[in-house]
Amino acid sequence: MIRCFDLFAGIGGFRLATEKISEKNNIKFKTIGWSEIDKYCQKTYSSNFDIKNNYFIDDIKKITSPTKEFCNYQNYNSIKKSKLIKKIIPKFDFLMAGFPCQSFSSMGKQRGLDDERGALFFDILALLNSIKPNYFLLENVKRLLTIDNKKTFSFIISSLQKEGYDVNWWVLDSKHYGVPQTRRRVYIYGSLKKLEKKYPTEVPSISKKNITTKTILDKKVDKKYILSNKILKTILKHGTGGYYSKSEIDLEIARPLTRTMVKMHRANQDNYYSNKFINNDKKLKWIRKLTPLEALKLQGFPTKFYNNAKLNDISDTQLYMQAGNSVTTNVVKAIITHLINYGWFNEDN
Ligand SMILES: C[S@@+](CC[C@H](N)C(=O)[O-])C[C@H]1O[C@@H](n2cnc3c(N)ncnc32)[C@H](O)[C@@H]1O
Secondary structure, three states: OEEEEEEOOOOOHHHHHHHHHHHHOOOOEEEEEEEOOOHHHHHHHHOOOOOOOOEEEOOOHHHHOOOOOOOOOOOOOOHHHHHHHHHHOOOOOEEEEEOOOOOOOOOOOOOHHHOOOHHHHHHHHHHHHHHOOOEEEEEEEHHHHOHHHHHHHHHHHHHHHHOOOEEEEEEEEHHHOOOOEOOEEEEEEEEOOOOOOOOOOOOOOOOOOOOOHHHOOOOOOOHHHEOOHHHHHHHHOOOOOOOOOOOOOOOOOEOOOOOOOOOOOOOOOOOEEEHHHHHOOOOOOOEEEOOHHHHHHOOOOOHHHHHHHHHOOOOHHHHHHHHHHOOOHHHHHHHHHHHHHOOOOHHHO
């Protein structure tokens, strides 16, 4: 059994993928601990996973930075810190973490590792340094590769190597893995064990199914998702000022979901669909936004996941944010399956 730790767990995209793999594979994954600071994410997570015997900490910094000084390059591997972490966090074999990316994303201010949120990377290093799990898988925005003249990314890779890991990464687009959403993310993975096979140069196999947004859009939804005539004009406007960007709706492959999708955006930044596209109805003209259920589906979460969250009173606003922040579970599944074929996890059984 592979013991997993779900760090910066969000609503558990990584965990869902490992649980799905365990259903069909000889290799069994079991999440033994998780950390998530946001109470609404915690609620969605705990209404969907069996967390009874799990170790849980809301803010990982309570463990990695118990004093006022945050984890940083100088102190993440101090002996005192390492001893403390080992004492509190149970042993695990696989660290999964989509680390907070506001400081790296093209919309954020891009302060990289100097930003307190970017600095959460050092909390990952602190866990790797003290617990020494055999494997890790990290996810972040593609922009991580290039900010600060690529210095941040090369620092990240060399720090992980310094901890003894064989490290590699892929940039993968969710639209190739069974969900109709363009979402390019960098996935960094590493193994402490020296594997017989070299790391795969090819990416995890791409789904051959031609899945479009038509497969996830509900034909009938609550009226509240339909845009009013008043707002439609603004939404459908092309780019502002000197910047022209064509305003397209009815995309067969959705634009990347964002955590702010609850707000109204211009149609060149968000996903809107017409009655004509959804129901082939040319008479009754309306345009609507995605529902939270559709947003979750675009990240590979099943309807049951949404229902469980709703039973726990999670609002639409929270669900939009959670879906926009989560990892695409299908991509994680494809990566782990691919790595299993390359000898990952095998000898631990
Ligand atoms: C990019 S999201 C990861 C989403 C996750 N992979 C999923 O599938 O939903 C980063 C998460 O880290 C959480 N976070 C931020 N700071 C944290 C901290 N100090 N300790 C624990 N979680 C934190 C945020 O609340 C957010 O849910």
